[in-house]
Structures are given as structure tokens and as C-alpha cells.
Amino acid sequence: MNKKHTVYVVSGGVGSSGEQLVRTVLAQFPNQDVELEVIPRVRSREKIKEITAQAAQDGALVVYTMVNNQLRQTLTEQLAQHTIPAVDLMGELVDHFSRIFGQQPSGIPGLYRQLHQSYFERVAAIDYSLEHDDGIDPAGWQQADVLLIGPSRTGKTPISMYLAVTGWKAANYPIVPGFNLPQELEQLEPARVIGLTIDPVRLEAHRTQRQKRLGTLVRDSEYTDLQMIYQELEEAERFYRQAGYRHVDVTDKPIETCADEVLRLIPNRE
Secondary structure (H helix, E strand, C coil): CCEEEEEEEEEECHHHHHHHHHHHHCCCCCCCCEEEEEEEECCHHHHHHHHHHHHHHCEEEEEEEEECHHHHHHHHHHHHHCCCCCEEHHHHHHHHHHHCCCCCCCCCCHHHHHHHHHHHHHHHHHHHHHHHHHHHHHHHHHHEEEEECCCCCCCCHHHHHHHCCCCCCCCEEEECCCCCCCCCCCCCCCCHHHEEEEEHHHHHHHHHHHHHHHHHCCCCCCCCCCCHHHHHHHHHHHHHHHCEEEECCCCCHHHHHHHHHHHHHHCCCC
């Protein structure tokens, strides 16, 4: 049985750069038992002393990405004082650039993330939408900018993904006849819930095409029965009205047009 190892990633920012590099290296050692702890926003000498004392107690390896020279020096000294094994991922490169450029670094933690905030927001939105697609994790809907609901094949997932790419956290949930809706839906502000609807004949075509593609087309299936589809859509639209949810008709519209209509219906984010 392999010995368990502990690695601290210490950063003045959020620690994502150091964590990613450490995980990249650890992938080369797949059979090792490693506990990785990221300690972000370390911006005081007191916090550094607390971390090094705990690292010494845990027998941890400390990997750090500190851009503030004074705090980096303090951390280096504390690590040496406690004889803690450590790797400075950023210090040598920062010093080297300082000599090349003849300039001292700004020493501001998290500056890269601040300068590229819109990019990180889009990545976070995409991650969120993937993790909350097709009814996954209703407990996380409170973090959504918008929740799309509607019968199967009304475009919930592609519209959610389009919104996510533009930075909106979009979850979606399928309305299935005969199944109760989760109680988390009632806890959301109605203005953030958008129902989707579509022409019944177009929905029948979409569903039939999907079943043919999957090789699951069955004659007399309620899923593709036009009369049942009419009823399913009528019930969905009735539910939207009763719950106070606005809705978008996606019939024969491009994904981007549907997404634009959704955005016009929901309140602006704070």
C-alpha cells in the first residue's frame, strides 16, 4: 500500500495556476495517494506562519506561487526555518524577467485573472451549464442566471450551451408528462425561469428524426404521437402561465435567435 502524501498549493491569488501545474505533474504518478490542498489569497505574514506551522505538522510538500516579493520572501524563510520541502513555481521566473526588463513586478496577486475576467466567467458558465444539463443537480439552480424548462426536443440543451459560451450560467430541466417537478423549481424567482415551446408538427418531426438516428423508433409511441404531443405542449404552456413563467417559441428559429429572446426576458445580472 502506497504512503499517503500531502501537498499544499499556496497562492496570493486563487491558486488555480499552481494547482493545474501540480495536477499535471501528478498525472505522471497515477498510483500515488496524494492529498492536494489549495490555500488561496495568502496576503499576510500571520497567515504564512499559520500555514507553515500546519505544513510542518502534516509533513507536507509546499508548492507556492507568490507574486508579492515581501510575502514570497517571508514564506521562503518560514519554510526553511521549519525545514519544510518546498517548490517556488514563480519566484525564479519573476526574478529573471525583472533582470531582463529592468523593472520590478507589480506584485499584485490575481492580476492575470482580473485582466481576463470575462474569459474566466465564460469558462465558469460553461462548466456550470454542463453540470446542470437535463435536470442534473437541481440543488444548484440557485446559482443559475436562467433555468430553461420545456418538453423533450424543444432545444433546451443547445440554447443553454449558447448562453453559457456568452457567459450566462444556464441550467435546464425537461418537463416529462406524469413526472412531478422538483421542489427546487418553486424556490426560484419566476423571472429567471423561461419555458420553451414549439409547433407540435415540428416537434413530432424532431422526435421522429431523433429516434430514427438512435435506432429506437417504435410505432404507436406516445413520444412521437402527434395527438399526445399537442396535449403535452398545451399542458406545458398552461403550467407556464399558472407559474408566472414567460416562454419562448423556438419553432424554426436559429439557436442564437432563441437565446437572444431568452435574454430579453430575464432580468439583468447584478
